[in-house]
Amino acid sequence: MLAFALYLLAGFGYALYFDLNLLEAVLVGGAVFCIYRGFTPKFPVTRAWRIFSRLAHRRKTAVTLVFFSALAIRAALLPLLPVPHPVVTDEFSQLLLADTLAHGRLSNPTHPLWMHFESIHIIQKPTYNSDYFPGTAAILALGVLAGHPWIAVWVLCAAMCAAICWMLQAWLPPPWALLGALLAVLRFDIASYWVNSYYGGCLAALGGALVLGSYPRLISKPKLPTALLLGLGTVAIVCTRPFEGLAVVIPVAVALGYNLIQGRLRFWTLIPIAGVVLAGAACLMLYCRAVTGDPLRAPYAVNQQTYGWPMTLPWFHPREIAFDNVELRRYYDYERQVHDRSSTILGELKFSTLKLQETWRFYFGPALSIPLVMLPLVWRSRRIRLLLICGGLTILASLVETGSSPHYSAAATGCFLAAVAECTRRLPRAQRPQLMLAVPLIMLAILAMRIGLDKANLPFTQAVNFESWCCVQPGKPDKARILAMLEKAGGRHLVIVKPKDNKDDFFQWIYNGADIDQAPVVWARDIGLTQDRALLEHFRDRKVWQLDPNAQPPRLTPFSGVE
Numbered sequence: 001m002l003a004f005a006l007y008l009l010a011g012f013g014y015a016l017y018f019d020l021n022l023l024e025a026v027l028v029g030g031a032v033f034c035i036y037r038g039f040t041p042k043f044p045v046t047r048a049w050r051i052f053s054r055l056a057h058r059r060k061t062a063v064t065l066v067f068f069s070a071l072a073i074r075a076a077l078l079p080l081l082p083v084p085h086p087v088v089t090d091e092f093s094q095l096l097l098a099d100t101l102a103h104g105r106l107s108n109p110t111h112p113l114w115m116h117f118e119s120i121h122i123i124q125k126p127t128y129n130s131d132y133f134p135g136t137a138a139i140l141a142l143g144v145l146a147g148h149p150w151i152a153v154w155v156l157c158a159a160m161c162a163a164i165c166w167m168l169q170a171w172l173p174p175p176w177a178l179l180g181a182l183l184a185v186l187r188f189d190i191a192s193y194w195v196n197s198y199y200g201g202c203l204a205a206l207g208g209a210l211v212l213g214s215y216p217r218l219i220s221k222p223k224l225p226t227a228l229l230l231g232l233g234t235v236a237i238v239c240t241r242p243f244e245g246l247a248v249v250i251p252v253a254v255a256l257g258y259n260l261i262q263g264r265l266r267f268w269t270l271i272p273i274a275g276v277v278l279a280g281a282a283c284l285m286l287y288c289r290a291v292t293g294d295p296l297r298a299p300y301a302v303n304q305q306t307y308g309w310p311m312t313l314p315w316f317h318p319r320e321i322a323f324d325n326v327e328l329r330r331y332y333d334y335e336r337q338v339h340d341r342s343s344t345i346l347g348e349l350k351f352s353t354l355k356l357q358e359t360w361r362f363y364f365g366p367a368l369s370i371p372l373v374m375l376p377l378v379w380r381s382r383r384i385r386l387l388l389i390c391g392g393l394t395i396l397a398s399l400v401e402t403g404s405s406p407h408y409s410a411a412a413t414g415c416f417l418a419a420v421a422e423c424t425r426r427l428p429r430a431q432r433p434q435l436m437l438a439v440p441l442i443m444l445a446i447l448a449m450r451i452g453l454d455k456a457n458l459p460f461t462q463a464v465n466f467e468s469w470c471c472v473q474p475g476k477p478d479k480a481r482i483l484a485m486l487e488k489a490g491g492r493h494l495v496i497v498k499p500k501d502n503k504d505d506f507f508q509w510i511y512n513g514a515d516i517d518q519a520p521v522v523w524a525r526d527i528g529l530t531q532d533r534a535l536l537e538h539f540r541d542r543k544v545w546q547l548d549p550n551a552q553p554p555r556l557t558p559f560s561g562v563e
Contacts, residue, residue, distance in 0.1 A: 024446045025366035031438040032370065035431050045433040049175070056178035059169050066165045066181045070158035070189040080451060081191055083150045085480035090132075090199035092511035093121035097130035098140035098149055098198075100514040106290035108514050115324060116524040116535055119510040120331055123302050128516075129291050131303035134284070135239030136203050149198060157195040160206040160413075161185050167213030167414045171384050172421055179436070180421035183368065184413070186443050191451060192362075194407065201410025207236030208248050208411035212387060215252050219259055222269045231276025237411050238277075239284060243313070243401075245411040247393035255386060308332050311339040312401045325525065330503050338403045352399050359395060362406035363416045367439045367446075371423035378422050391415030476507050478554045482547070485556075486521050493521045494542040496532065496559060501550045509549060 056062050074081075086092050100108055107127040111117055114124040121131050130137065143152025165181030172180070194200030210233025217226045230252075237245035259265040285295035292302050304310070308321040309332060318336045323329040342348045364372070379388060394412035398404040427435060486493045497509045513519050522542070524535055536544060544559035 019361065019365075020446050020450055021361065021366055023449075024442060027442045027445070028366045028370055028439075031442065032435070035434045035438070039434075045437050049433055049436070052178070053175040056174035059174060062169075062174065062178045062181075063162050063165045066178070066185065067158050067162035069182075070161045070185045071154065073185065074154060074157070074189055074195060077190065080455065081196060083148065084196045084198075085477065086198055086511075087476060087480075087507075088197070088199070089120040089506070089508055091197055092119070092508070093130040093132055094137050094140060094198050095149060096122060096511065096514060097132065097134060097137035098144050100129060101134070101138055101141035102144040103514050105514075106287050111516050113524075113531070113535055113538055115527060115531065117510060117512060117516065118325055118328060118525070119508045120328070120506070121303070122511075123291075123299055123306060125306070126293050126302075127291050128514075129299060131299040133239050133242065133298070133300075134287050135236060136199065138239070139203055140198060153195060153198060153200070153202070156202045156206070157189045157200075160202045160209065161189055163206045163209035163213070164414045164417060167209040168418055168421065170213050170216040171387065171418055172425070176421045176425050179424070180417040183420065183440070184417055186440060186447070187363070187368075188413075190447060194410075199407070201241070201407030201413065203236055204240040204245060204407070204410035205413035207233040207240065208245070208390075209233070209414045211237065211248060211252055212390065212414050215255065215386075218256070218269055219264055222266060224272055227269050227272040228276055231273040231280070234273075234277050235280030238280065241408060241411055244394055244397045244408050247397045248390045248411045248415075251386060251390050251393065309335040310403075311335050312403050314339075314342070314400065314402060325527065326499060327508070331506055334506065335403075342402050351402075355399055355404050356395070358404075359398065359406055359409055363409075363413070364420070365443075367442050368420050370435065370439065371420055371427060374423040374426040375419065377426050378419065384418050384422050387415040387418045391419065478549075479509055482554070482556055483521055486545075491520075492542045494535075494539045494544045494559075495521060495523050495547050495556070496526050496535070496544065497523060497547045497549060498526050505549075509547065 055065070086095055100106070107129045110125050110128050114128065117128075118124060123129055123131050139152045139156050140149040141152075143149040143155075146152070161181055161184045164184045165177060168177035168180045171177070188194050188202075188205075192200070194202050210229045214226045214230035214233065217223070218230065234249055237249060256265060256270065260267065260270070288298055289295040291299045300310070304316065306321075307323075307328060308319060310316070311318060316339070318339060321329075321332060323332065342351050360369070375388075379385060391412045394409045394415070398408045401408065424432065424436060482495075486495075495509075510523050510525055512523055516522055522539060526532060526546075545556050546559045548555045548557070
């Protein structure tokens with residue numbers, strides 16, 4: 001226990017290094033000191049709260065306001081934070097599936113030269129597709145049909161914030177529900193990696209909000225639309241984060257069963273929920289059958305069988321895999337190292353604290369941690385105890401995994417914000433208005449500074465920063481730059497990518513769309529003399545380039561022939 005406490009302290013101390021958290025902690029500490037010494041700002045806080053409260057009591061208006069505010073704020077920041085390019089393997093995989101669905105099919109036939117197109121988080125056999133569950137990609141596909149996949153991300157993130165507002169209204173007084181939703185806009189919708197990438201947790205968070213917002217409404221006043229929303233939220237969770245999402249779905253299911261036994265819930269209410277969930281399960285099975293040939297075998301299982309990863313769960317044990325590609329072998333070795341680092345109790349304690357600090361940094365940070373001093377009082381009141389249980393179990397589920405990111409816990413996003421809002425409501429009445437004003441202002445100041453330093457190319461945090469609460473690290477822009485150059489030149493191109501020398505560089509160039517042969521630009525691996533000749537013959541109508549990823553910057557030159 002002492003070792004865990006020391007590791008926890010060290011982990012949260014380490015977290016202050018990221019994203020100007022140390023400066024944020026200093027500002028929060030200064031604000032708390034001034035408030036409790038009697039400093040009162042000239043701004044009419046009490047009057048502003050009354051206006052805010054009147055707006056919040058108009059529940060539908062509040063939800064609508066949150067949705068359109070989230071859309072407008074992020075759109076207004078496009079000159080500073082433009083539409084993102086995919087930079088990590090997860091994004092390319094999700095976009096492949098989105099492109100597949102946008103073409104009106106569930107999967108793609110295996111390419112005859114599939115060995116040139118192998119990459120991380122995609123499968124080539126029995127079909128060519130992503131290894132992820134289809135939830136997020138299904139939403140991205142709507143964006144593809146609308147003109148760009150980020151359109152779907154933009155709208156989905158705003159819908160998530162609105163759903164969180166609706167959810168919190170079922171648990172908290174209206175002003176505090178609106179406060180929690182506005183914190184969601186600040187935290188996730190302006191510059192987090194959820195809105196600035198193609199693999200965030202918005203859909204799982206929206207699903208969790210629908211489930212947790214429907215439950216108390218069904219108990220107090222059961223209606224068919226509410227039951228359908230609960231079922232729809234469950235399907236959204238299962239199709240995005242099925243393992244961690246169980247920490248939200250199971251407690252709600254147990255609570256529904258308990259209320260059914262106690263006579264507070266009628267049996268008919270469960271029928272539409274079960275109908276939606278079963279329909280979603282049937283659709284998921286049809287998808288799995290189209291991808292893997294077996295309705296009970298997920299693409300994840302095929303990927304693990306073929307490549308040995310992901311190994312995120314402790315019962316996914318490493319095994320010997322014969323790799324034809326050295327870069328894929330390197331990634332397998334990396335996954336194995338991550339898996340093995342938690343094989344001892346001391347290792348588990350150490351890396352659990354690192355995962356905890358990532359979760360804390362993304363969802364709370366110093367500013368939103370101040371109200372949590374009231375958490376014991378909130379727990380005793382039982383008002384939102386079910387939400388606290390769901391949030392706690394979700395964190396435990398993420399700790400079980402050998403490697404995790406903040407979006408793994410996305411289904412419990414509403415639980416975390418409910419805890420912050422309810423704890424703020426329990427603060428001493430005399431200091432509460434000032435703290436409620438100080439916290440968002442500090443968050444905005446840190447956010448503006450973070451974005452400003454990023455645009456000025458000034459260092460402020462670690463180099464790899466995908467889990468930042470405010471901004472996604474730009475990643476390597478080289479592929480997007482070269483792709484834009486080739487598309488501008490027009491015509492059809494084949495880019496043959498040489499193997500990388502750096503064994504720690506897991507950035508993958510080899511990602512293509514759903515229909516490889518029809519793509520304007522095709523990316524392929526250089527895997528040897530015989531295979532490359534077959535590749536050149538297959539794409540003989542294209543201009544062929546060779547890309548050297550080991551040069552700085554990566555160098556694209558006309559392909560002179562098979563050496």
